[in-house]
Amino acid sequence: MAIITLTTDFGLKDHFVGALKGSIYKELADAKIVDISHGISPFNIHECAYILKNAYQNFPEGTIHIVGVDAEPTPENQHIAVLVDGHYFITANTGVIGLITSEVNPEKVVHINIPNPEHGSFPVMDVFVKVACHLARGGTLEVVGKVFNELKQLKEYTPTVTDNGNKIVGSVVYIDNYGNVVTNIHKNFFDAYRKGRDFELNARTTKIKKIYHRYSDIINFNLDRNNRRGAGDLLALFNSSNYIELAIYKSDLNTVGGASTLLGLDYRDMVTINFL
Known part of the structure; x- marks a missing residue:
């Protein structure tokens, strides 16, 4: 079973991290979950990118990284799943993956489009967890979305x-x-x-x-x-x-x-x- 990592700005006071892990275990009872950080400053994409870049390389290839920072979908902030450097990243198109793809070309990028998605205020649990569990079972990116070619870059970095x-x-x-x-x-x-x-x-x-x-x-x-x-x-x-x-x-x-x-x-x- 692939490792699933969590990187968010949720903090530890509220129920969000516990609910996120519970929803993963509900789908995959034998899941392996690792917290990278839940202390990202709220909506700080650069901080998230820095921490994620320096953590992911220490995990085995095939690891699935859920990125829960500024994850609410909008026409300019699409949900995407990326395969790069042998790792899967599930995130919004905020530019957070740009720091990684500036050095390594992504192998696949898809715009997430899963059947009957929830449209609530907790998309990390409603959408990202479903995609992560699909990949952890051995599923492919092609099943969860269509090819996407508009990755944002963090130019300020x-x-x-x-x-x-x-x-x-x-x-x-x-x-x-x-x-x-x-x-x-x-x-x-x-x-x-x-x-x-x-x-x-x-x-x-x-x-x-x-x-x-x-x-x-x-x-x-x-x-x-x-x-x-x-x-x-x-x-x-x-x-x-x-x-x-x-x-x-x-x-x-x-x-x-x-x-x-x-x-x-x-x-x-x-x-x-x-x-x-």
Whole structure:
């Protein structure tokens, strides 16, 4: 039986997640359900895309991913099912799949059109669950919809280059549980324009001239503890997804604060890199 994952902005206070899982078990008693996240900020497609992209690759091929963020269907927000990179995604056409398909071409995309669909306020349960269970039983995409060629792309997710290749203009796309600030500047993008040059990363009034690969890389363990950098110090690094991230070493967003609060950065705020 294929794994079915859930990524939503439902939170855990209300009945929605429990009802969603119950409806799956009602159709497939031996289903394997994994929660990726139910803490996506309401209707935040970029945050959803970032989390989903960095989670799905760790599941086996054939996994079915239900995406319950901004899922109400409209003429401009169609329900779709996508087979890409060996994984199935059931979602609305919000652009959330665009981050994945920007690197890997989808094998199949269909506009969902199942018989006698419910038209209530909970389409993730009324429609997406039915499609997921159909696929988990070994069904095909052709049965649940028709070929669709209008996938939306998240254009804002791509940084821009200005000043004749001497400046990258990016933005904040995600703030994690530690208050670390993730930008949309990928290491490959950065390296392609750096060409060995020195650089200066600017985030509001903060300037950084070095990017690490691990959080603890800021510590020079050859120095006495009183003379070395450590907890509470700012750093930039390529995170586990290879995006440039600004972090406070061993920070706690709920007490002393994290990079987001201490630097005054929020979702969509600008981050620039000037090559020198």
